[in-house]
Amino acid sequence: MGGTDLMLMLAILAAALWLLYRSLWKSRGTCPGCPGNGCSGKHR
Secondary structure (H helix, E strand, O other): OOHHHHHHHHHHHHHHHHHHHHHHHHOOOOOOOOOOOOOOOOOO
């Protein structure tokens, strides 16, 4: 595994962790259309 492969792998891993953080922890699991109090099921 060369240096380029290692850098590419780290970039993909960092992007995946950032997306996971953004979707789970930062928004506390709410969907994009919710005001932040959880889903009421009305917009489904």
